[in-house]
Each structure stands twice: as C-alpha cells, then as structure tokens.
Amino acid sequence: MTDDESIEFKKAVLPGDIEALCEFDRRIFGAYSDDLFTEEDWAELESYWVIGDGNKIIGCIALKRDVDYDEESRPGCLYIESTGILPEYQGHGFGNKAKTWQIEFAKEHGYEIIVTNMRQSNGRSMELNKKFGFQAREIVPHYYSEPDEPAVVMELRLDVTQS
Numbered sequence: 001m002t003d004d005e006s007i008e009f010k011k012a013v014l015p016g017d018i019e020a021l022c023e024f025d026r027r028i029f030g031a032y033s034d035d036l037f038t039e040e041d042w043a044e045l046e047s048y049w050v051i052g053d054g055n056k057i058i059g060c061i062a063l064k065r066d067v068d069y070d071e072e073s074r075p076g077c078l079y080i081e082s083t084g085i086l087p088e089y090q091g092h093g094f095g096n097k098a099k100t101w102q103i104e105f106a107k108e109h110g111y112e113i114i115v116t117n118m119r120q121s122n123g124r125s126m127e128l129n130k131k132f133g134f135q136a137r138e139i140v141p142h143y144y145s146e147p148d149e150p151a152v153v154m155e156l157r158l159d160v161t162q163s
Contacts, residue, residue: 059085
C-alpha cells in the first residue's frame with residue numbers, strides 16, 4: 001500500500017449491502033458498540049464503499065443530504081454521518097482521499113456546507129478535518145455513550161460559485 005495508490009468510491013446498493021455495512025461498522029468502530037449503526041440506520045443513509053488495495057473494500061462513507069442545519073444552509077447541508085477506513089489501511093493516505101472525495105461530491109451537488117462530528121478524543125479525525133478547512137462549530141456534551149463523551153461538530157463552508 002502506498003499513499004499514491006488510486007482508490008474509487010462505489011455507491012452501496014440497498015438493501016442488499018446493509019449487512020456488509022453493519023459488519024464494516026463493527027470492524028471499524030466496534031470499540032464503541034453502543035454507537036454502531038443499526039440496519040434501520042443504514043437504510044436511511046446514502047453510503048459509499050471505499051475501494052482500494054487491489055479492488056478490496058477498505059472503508060465506507062455514510063451521508064445525509066439536505067440536512068436542515070441552519071437558516072443559512074441553502075440549498076442544503078451535506079452531513080457526513082460516518083467515514084471509516086479499516087484499521088489495517090489507516091495511516092496510508094486513504095482518509096485524505098476520502099475527505100477530498102467528500103468535498104468534491106458536495107461541490108458537484110451544489111452544497112454550501114459540509115458538517116460532520118466526531119468523538120472529542122478522536123484527534124486524528126479532527127486534525128484531518130482541520131487540514132481540509134473544517135472548523136469546530138460546537139461541542140455537544142454526552143453525544144456518545146460507552147464511554148460518555150462529547151461530540152465535536154465541525155463544518156466546512158464551500159464556495160460553490162467556483163465549482
């Protein structure tokens with residue numbers, strides 16, 4: 001695996017991929033079992049597989065479109081519900097590529113704001129988001145459970161006039 005390896009993003013097919021999405025969620029975020037998505041959660045999300053390392057599924061991204069985020073959110077807000085790369089592929093630049101894809105996806109679809117959140121203890125995710133221009137908007141106490149932890153809500157405002 002190298003940082004310059006190409007990856008692709010393939011839309012998950014629902015409901016057929018729900019079981020596989022649940023399994024990926026467990027593999028990536030299993031340490032926080034109370035916060036894993038249910039089959040019903042996955043059914044409501046728009047999800048994409050991250051394909052790399054010789055055509056293997058190495059991660060997934062879950063989105064919500066047109067979230068009613070605030071009064072400035074026109075034509076809407078793209079909410080990144082989850083971004084996960086399998087542990088054995090972390091640290092090889094795949095997170096950078098996933099974040100780049102998310103931003104391009106938002107621009108292509110006319111979104112002005114991207115919002116995401118993460119555990120306050122997830123410094124790697126916060127640093128990655130900051131690298132791409134996301135700014136912390138708020139801290140939500142008791143957002144996560146087992147262990148109880150605040151969420152840091154981050155947003156990126158896009159200049160859609162340059163798309």
